[in-house]
Amino acid sequence: MIVLGMESSCDETSAAVIRFEGGRREILSNIVASQIEIHRLYGGVVPEIASRAHIEAVSGITYRALEEAGVTLSDVGCVAVTSHPGLIGALLVGVNFAKSLAFSHGIPLVAVNHVKAHVAAAYLEEPTLEPPFLALVISGGHTSFYRVDSYTDFCEIGGTRDDAAGEAFDKIGRVIGMPYPAGAAMDKLAYEGNPSAVKLPSPALVGETLDFSFSGLKTSALNYINGQRQKGIEPSHEDLTASYTKVIVDAIVKKTDAALRQTGAKTLVLAGGVAANSHIRHGLEVLCEKHGVRFCKPSLSLCSDNAAMVAAAGYFEYLDGNFADTSLNASALD
Ligand code: KG4
Numbered sequence: 001m002i003v004l005g006m007e008s009s010c011d012e013t014s015a016a017v018i019r020f021e022g023g024r025r026e027i028l029s030n031i032v033a034s035q036i037e038i039h040r041l042y043g044g045v046v047p048e049i050a051s052r053a054h055i056e057a058v059s060g061i062t063y064r065a066l067e068e069a070g071v072t073l074s075d076v077g078c079v080a081v082t083s084h085p086g087l088i089g090a091l092l093v094g095v096n097f098a099k100s101l102a103f104s105h106g107i108p109l110v111a112v113n114h115v116k117a118h119v120a121a122a123y124l125e126e127p128t129l130e131p132p133f134l135a136l137v138i139s140g141g142h143t144s145f146y147r148v149d150s151y152t153d154f155c156e157i158g159g160t161r162d163d164a165a166g167e168a169f170d171k172i173g174r175v176i177g178m179p180y181p182a183g184a185a186m187d188k189l190a191y192e193g194n195p196s197a198v199k200l201p202s203p204a205l206v207g208e209t210l211d212f213s214f215s216g217l218k219t220s221a222l223n224y225i226n227g228q229r230q231k232g233i234e235p236s237h238e239d240l241t242a243s244y245t246k247v248i249v250d251a252i253v254k255k256t257d258a259a260l261r262q263t264g265a266k267t268l269v270l271a272g273g274v275a276a277n278s279h280i281r282h283g284l285e286v287l288c289e290k291h292g293v294r295f296c297k298p299s300l301s302l303c304s305d306n307a308a309m310v311a312a313a314g315y316f317e318y319l320d321g322n323f324a325d326t327s328l329n330a331s332a333l334d
């Protein structure tokens with residue numbers, strides 16, 4: 001079956017065409033129109049601007065995805081669209097476009113949870129991957145552990161109580177002059193500094209809980225930068241970034257260790273934009289090796305927001321018969 005996936009929950013408009021045949025999943029196209037350049041000027045995503053940019057891009061992107069895949073709408077067996085969570089105005093663009101497309105062409109429509117879609121990216125590259133497993137989603141909006149019981153049933157077993165890891169990287173990156181989003185640049189810069197140079201608090205909450213809090217870490221790093229600047233010193237960006245990255249990686253590894261022990265999971269799936277972070281990938285690789293756990297991490301192009309992952313999640317909603325009708329609405333919340 002051919003699935004057309006559509007994603008517009010934040011600042012990427014994306015459409016993808018995936019062919020599912022037996023156990024095979026083939027990405028025929030995965031077009032992503034990023035708005036990063038537009039939002040960079042403001043140091044973060046401006047929701048109203050994002051909605052307008054999605055409106056401008058959505059139609060062209062969708063037809064490009066079909067064209068590149070060499071299919072037409074009559075070949076499409078299911079339209080899958082991200083309906084939640086995300087920026088409400090941005091989500092509404094994708095949802096309404098997908099609804100119109102599906103119902104005007106008589107194609108079944110399914111609604112997809114963006115976080116589940118990040119996890120489903122793993123199915124596209126790991127044909128033998130099957131639930132149950134433990135998933136860790138780290139993105140601009142999420143830092144959460146899920147016990148994935150089936151292709152469509154997830155249970156959140158821990159996560160951040162305030163900011164997400166991606167936000168934490170972006171915020172401090174911005175303060176030291178990096179353009180938005182700073183995650184990838186901080187990843188590189190962290191190799192240049194001393195990870196023990198700056199003392200920072202761990203975002204891992206104390207005890208057996210699988211929860212994090214990144215707000216205290218962000219404030220400590222800000223206070224350190226401001227304190228140094230008040231003395232007329234510009235702190236070493238390399239040392240700060242290396243130290244900041246180290247406490248984040250250590251916290252993620254520590255809580256993943258606890259999550260693996262608590263769930264007895266034999267497979268860990270890493271997902272979300274921050275899953276592209278090479279330090280986190282390495283730390284989790286070492287941890288999984290130690291536990292003899294299979295570690296599935298998507299390639300970088302499938303970590304950040306894209307519609308191929310939405311099509312993958314949508315396929316399993318379709319198999320479960322979870323169809324949406326014209327009453328489908330977007331929701332900002334999980
Ligand atoms: O999943 P995503 O594309 O969008 C959301 O659903 O939030 O994640 C975007 C986040 C941004 O905060 C960005 O800075 C971060 O992913 N990111 C990274 C890296 N690449 C992207 N963070 C750390 N290291 C990276 N290499």
Ligand code: ZN
Nearest residue numbers: 139273304305
């Ligand atoms: Zn995302």
